[in-house]
Amino acid sequence: MSQIFEQFDVISFFWMTIKLTALAAVASFIIGTVMAIMRLSPVPVLRFVGTAYVTLFRNTPLTLIVFGSLFGISITLQFSISDTLSTNAFFFAIFGLAVYHAAFVCEAIRSGVNTIPLGQAEAARSIGLTFTQTLREVILPQAMRGAITPLGNTLIALAKNTTVVMTIGVLESAYFLSKVSEDASSQLNNAFLLVAGFFVLFTVPMGLATGYASRKLAVKR
């Protein structure tokens, strides 16, 4: 075990996974909320765009999206974020992760909306609230609470899915494991246990926390 730590900077790989997860989670939450609002809005074009977005990105493998994010935007469309390629790859990895998971965040919020009884929206409308007011004051606050469990699941999936960005050379946990498999195959079992342990420690609390939060914040009906 100690041999792995001597040969590889294990902590930095794990830290990268944590950074990717945190930043992509924030970004995907923002994009996903916007998409959910678009899908619920009275404007047909926006609804269509929201629906198309979800259909497109939810059905494409993440590997393809992450690679397409860096290669399509940074290299083909020539829009770079940083001149340092590793930083650039890091940001486009986050962008790819965010774009993909936003489709699931959008559906999570919509499923949260689904938990709200019809009467709530009808009551809001009947006292004269507009669509924006209904959404902001009545629907979304309840929907977000109802969406905690699916959002938590999306977060856990996101944390695990960050492993896919090794395809564009970001030095995270999966890059580490495949490096071990290649350079120090005798250590593969140890490295796997290490990485698996890290992910258990990383994601199980997420599940517990969202489970607790969804019970605590559940809208009592």
Added chain:
Amino acid sequence: MQKTRRMAGVAGLSVVALSLAACGGSENEGGEDGVNVGIKFDQPGLGQKVGSGYEGLDVDVANYVAKDAGLGKVTFKEAPSKQREQLIKSGQVKMVIATYSVTDERKQEVSFAGPYFIAEQALLVAKDSKINGVKSLSGKKLCSVSGSTSATKLKEQVPGVNLQEFDTYSKCASALSTGQIDAMTTDDTILSGYAQQDSYKGKFKVVKGVGGDEIYGIGIKKGDTALCKKVNTSLQKMVDSGEWKKSVEKHLGAEYQLNAEKNPPKQETCS
């Protein structure tokens, strides 16, 4: 009754699935009637899948050696960089001829026959690029493949090098053609292969004098001296008959500057 039938259905499906998984793996052992050789499937000039066939220097070497040494008909298997040692160790292939550099680290896991070519590390840059060597590389954007030796070596020479890693060289070549990457690095043979491709012809040039030699060996199971000797005899024949030179010229192109001092290389003794 209903339930029993449903359960039987599930069981039946899984049996089908298992047999699907099991079949298809029967005729993969090399032996008398054929030999599996690991090559690259996506390396123009060396080993490239072209339609239903394969083309390149490595392919020619494989075919010549297999025929001459009486190993039988060659079946090509893909051998990506990361997996070459494991392919040999597992017995999935008998030989790996896939731009496989002989190194001490690798010698601990596999044995090498040959070498059959001595390449050197180089850079591929745009035709009008000012990059002419390692020194002019600092601050430039460099592309390579994760797990390749060339990137590791350059990192040591140019500490602050701006590196992007992809999983295949063709992705690097594609990035280079857009101008978003300044250079890509690996063996001059591989780079020449890309410079030779139709859509890149005349757009790139190879800059030499970047790094050390890459000695291409033929990877075989560790300690298989008998096979090593057979392969070496055939390689010598390939060079003597002129087939070797023909293949080099055909696949690496007229512009390729062959290091004639070192090529064709003298074979190492098998151990």
Added chain:
Amino acid sequence: MSSSSVLFDAPGPKARVRNRILSIISLVTFAAFAWWIISVLADQGQFEAAKWKPFIQSEIWSEYLVPGLINTVKAAAISIVLAAVLGLVLALARMSALTPLRWAAGVFVEFFRAVPVLMMMIFTWGLFIQTPSIPPDQAPLLAVVTALTLYNGSVMCEVVRAGVGQLPAGQREAGLSVGLSEQQTLRTILLPQAITAMLPSLVSQLVVVLKDTALGFNVTYLELLRSGTQAESNYTNLVPVLIVVATIYIIINYAVTKLAEYIEGRLKRRGLGRKGTTGAAGSTAAGPDMAFNRETG
């Protein structure tokens, strides 16, 4: 998407004008965005005939993409069947009366849900090619199938458990009251209903599996994405290949999603589905929470 949503009133004259203006503005914005992307791609020469010509010839399909697609479907089909079986076994174990069995199944499920599929693939692949008894040729496929089965089996276990949990309490009570044991009730009354109600989840889980076969790229499994990159290195048309490969995935997965919705709709008509709520107006796409969870993988 139906026109009647409970979130806003049927638009009056003023609202209709406003919606139309908003529609036009957003349409123009998105069209401009799309146009920008297309024009930059065109500048890059990505629409040159030479890059797209291979797709109207048969070779790229017969030698690269179709074999890749077959491998993708093969891995996905084997995995989903095995995952369903594993999920059922695990669910039975997790709901068993034997405490150690319950615990073991619980740990198993939690572990394999927490470990990324890609990690499992890299690890099992590394393991399999060092195992002499496994036909080396099959190691990549086996690694892909093992990783996908362990993960999705664990997920399916939770789907089945949730399905049982959502059944009315009366079902179990009725079973017990006619003299069936706890286990018999579970097997003959609760599980069949739960599994039927969870069929849409099983089918939409197939989307997850199909997408995740693309991870086989990293362990040399020659699936659609990997065969695409081989084609690309031969024809030097990376961007077109990526576009085509993505389109194939989207069409297949969209069709599978629609199938899941169709099955769900049928079950609903038979009275096995669930009741509509606020956002659901005219759309079954969102599906129940549980069904959604599966699709995140």
